[in-house]
Amino acid sequence: MTAILTRTAAAELIKLRSLPAAVATALGTVVIGVVLTAALASSAPSAAPTSTATDAVIRAVPFLQIGPILLGVLIVASEYAGRQIATTLAATPDRLRLLAGKSVAYLVAATIINVATLGAGLAAASLTIPVRAVAVRPIAGAAVYLILIGLLSLGLATVLRSLVPPLVIMLALVLIVSPLLSGYTEHARWLPDRAGSLLYRPDADPTLGTVVLVAWIALTASAAIATFLRRDA
């Protein structure tokens, strides 16, 4: 079973690597991460005298999450752009294993991209402002958050079987709805990105936030599995 899953995941990784949009997403995320953190680090001092390189990276996370969200959508939506899904299912008829393979492929790709982005961003910020100390915990939390939020968009794209709707829903959620709502009601902290932000806020306990975010992912994944197993491709 493990060997077969490895093969499916490897196949998905090859497909992902040969997808121009996915490669562009990966490179774009790293480049934007570097430019953004450097800009944030250089423009920070007046507002926050105690700013560190870590702060600049953390403040870039709301933008950086676009990368994994797009990657999660692309890995599913590219199957439905033509009829590639028919070929994929002919090669891997076990649909649960296909979803698992896609998730593993996403996790591998997202880990590489996000660690590279955060590392490059940290380096860029350190070159811009004098480094006092690099807090490891928020950066590691940011990496985990970025990987998880893309997993949520992968699940959503599996349910919706298309590119634009899940992309718009995820971006509107994390960039517009959740910041707007958090201004009015404290209940906004149960939204996936608000809960997940506890992972990378330096002074917060990440446990409950992680549980809430994982619960959102589990919910979306269940819906994705249920629909993907039951309906026609």
Added chain:
Amino acid sequence: MTLRRTVAAELRKTATLPGSFGAAAVAVLGTLGITIINALSVRGALRAGQPDRVAYTSPAEAVFSAVPLITVGAVILGVIVISSEYTANSPDAGGSRQITTTLAATPHRLTVIAAKVAALTVHILVTAAITIPACLTVAHLVIGTPFAADALGSTVARAAGAALYWTLTGLVALAITVLTRSGIIPLIVGIVNSSLVSASVLLTHVTSLAYYLPDLAGMRLIADDQLGMFEEALDPLTGALVMAAWALGFLAFSAVVFIRRDA
């Protein structure tokens, strides 16, 4: 004559896109929802006798601080009007793209672009004409303050300014999508820059020239900026002209590209 028929065709095509239904739903229902939440918090503060607890107390503010959502609606509409032409059909249905049919029916490409622009403008203005009065009414009902007659002029001016801002935003999104032929990049740029973590706002920390970017130039058309966060922003008339110049520039460039390249 051809233009009139082409506009009619594009209007129908735009109206029957599933995505434009979604965009309209985001614009109308989303804005309405945020307006209600805004108005409820204003009412709560007023009833508690602490009007300084909220940043504003007027119904108009409750409506116009919900604009990011309707801007997103305009961006989505501007993008899908073009990107739907370039999406391939299912191979079971021939695997072709709608743009080939469109250009077979209307070979004159400038007419196609002009008709798209007209159809998008009409759709955005209709959405604005429904959303703004509906939200203002709801905000008045919820907050319960009597309608201030002296504020009528400024409210109408802001509503017209907001409609202009959304139209120009939609046109910029349309023009960029003509260049990219795929909706991904214009959607991301458009949604990021309508959000509270706009990349353009970040740029203003680096240089005040960023206030001349298309999304920030027109911001005074809508925002009253009571918090004084954007003191260097262009005033409404200049901003509208700068934003219109951006939109026309993008449209002219993408029209030239659209006319010269293969579909």
